[in-house]
Amino acid sequence: MRVQAAVAETPGRPLSVETVDLGGLGPNDILVEAKAAGLCHSDLHVLQGNAPGYIFPSILGHEGAGVVIECGERVTRLKAGDHVVTCVIGECGHCAGCRSDRTNLCETRGVEGLAAGGRPSRHFSKDGQSISTLAGGAAFAAYTILDQDFATAIPKSIAWDVACLFGCAVLTGVGSVLYTAKVRAGDAVAIFGLGGIGLNVIDGAKMAGASRIIGVDLNPAKEDLARELGLTDFFDGRDTDVAQHIRALTGGGVQHAFECTGSVTVARSAWLTTRVDCGQLILIGAAPPDRDRFEITIGDIQLGRVVLGGVMGKAKPRTDLAAIIDRFVAGDLHTNRLVSHHLRLSEINEGFRMMDAGESIRSVVMF
Numbered sequence: 001m002r003v004q005a006a007v008a009e010t011p012g013r014p015l016s017v018e019t020v021d022l023g024g025l026g027p028n029d030i031l032v033e034a035k036a037a038g039l040c041h042s043d044l045h046v047l048q049g050n051a052p053g054y055i056f057p058s059i060l061g062h063e064g065a066g067v068v069i070e071c072g073e074r075v076t077r078l079k080a081g082d083h084v085v086t087c088v089i090g091e092c093g094h095c096a097g098c099r100s101d102r103t104n105l106c107e108t109r110g111v112e113g114l115a116a117g118g119r120p121s122r123h124f125s126k127d128g129q130s131i132s133t134l135a136g137g138a139a140f141a142a143y144t145i146l147d148q149d150f151a152t153a154i155p156k157s158i159a160w161d162v163a164c165l166f167g168c169a170v171l172t173g174v175g176s177v178l179y180t181a182k183v184r185a186g187d188a189v190a191i192f193g194l195g196g197i198g199l200n201v202i203d204g205a206k207m208a209g210a211s212r213i214i215g216v217d218l219n220p221a222k223e224d225l226a227r228e229l230g231l232t233d234f235f236d237g238r239d240t241d242v243a244q245h246i247r248a249l250t251g252g253g254v255q256h257a258f259e260c261t262g263s264v265t266v267a268r269s270a271w272l273t274t275r276v277d278c279g280q281l282i283l284i285g286a287a288p289p290d291r292d293r294f295e296i297t298i299g300d301i302q303l304g305r306v307v308l309g310g311v312m313g314k315a316k317p318r319t320d321l322a323a324i325i326d327r328f329v330a331g332d333l334h335t336n337r338l339v340s341h342h343l344r345l346s347e348i349n350e351g352f353r354m355m356d357a358g359e360s361i362r363s364v365v366m367f
């Protein structure tokens, strides 16, 4: 079939909305009609040419929600009419990775999902030439085909603009708290960068019972919403002594510092806010390849501090995602407060401009 999609032709250029070809359904595949897609920093990271080896032209977007239209003959978990959220990684449910609580990377669907940007899509083409997709879900296309293991059915009561955020921003932010850092009740948490991910870290920290949730951002306008979600203290990131202030405020540092900006300078500052005996730095923001390292001494580590990371907050993209959605339905998350702009597909470049300028929280394309 012929479908509309926002295509990245080359790095550094705006996306162009074009008609592309979508191939047939494989036995494990589902055809999804897109309803909403969130714009994520990882899309911008690729678009700005920061992913070496990435194949262009490409359909970006990896935070999608839509309706299942048709299922391949071996699809068992989903049916036509289901509302689904799609994710960049999948979960087969039975390999060693899926059965382990140490990783969320499925042995087949995890690596396959992450490598999608490195190779041509099985499904999308333009003028007879295959094009790549950032995720199997290709969220910036009006219809997409993906393996059932990359999609999760959600309650039909959840609005589309909110639903899509669970595929990346919520999974990553809340997941980093619950499954990467494993924050406990009473812990102190610092969050660097109060954008779409950072605000979800607040939601997760609140759920985990953190006693102190400290936010740092360059934009003081972000403080109000963050406090509404549960932030207890705010610091302006332009203050060069911010780590010192946080250590003083918490009597020696936080148990967990979350870096959500992708800046090494910020990562270093976040590291310095952690307790010297048991502090954890959780790295979430993607850094450009030429600015992705900072110094930590052996002595730092020997006292008991650690640095952690994980794809999608180490949350499993179907089972943990479904559990997080249950918590949203129960009223424990503020995901509906995170959508700042609704765009048409033709307005997608304005969405990325606002993201780059720090003017939006989460912009969502509505199909």
Ligand SMILES: [Zn+2]
Pocket (backbone or CB within 6 Å): 040, 041, 042, 043, 062, 063, 168, 169
């Ligand atoms: Zn993302």
Ligand SMILES: [Zn+2]
Pocket (backbone or CB within 6 Å): 091, 092, 093, 094, 095, 096, 097, 098, 105, 106, 107, 108, 109
């Ligand atoms: Zn698996």
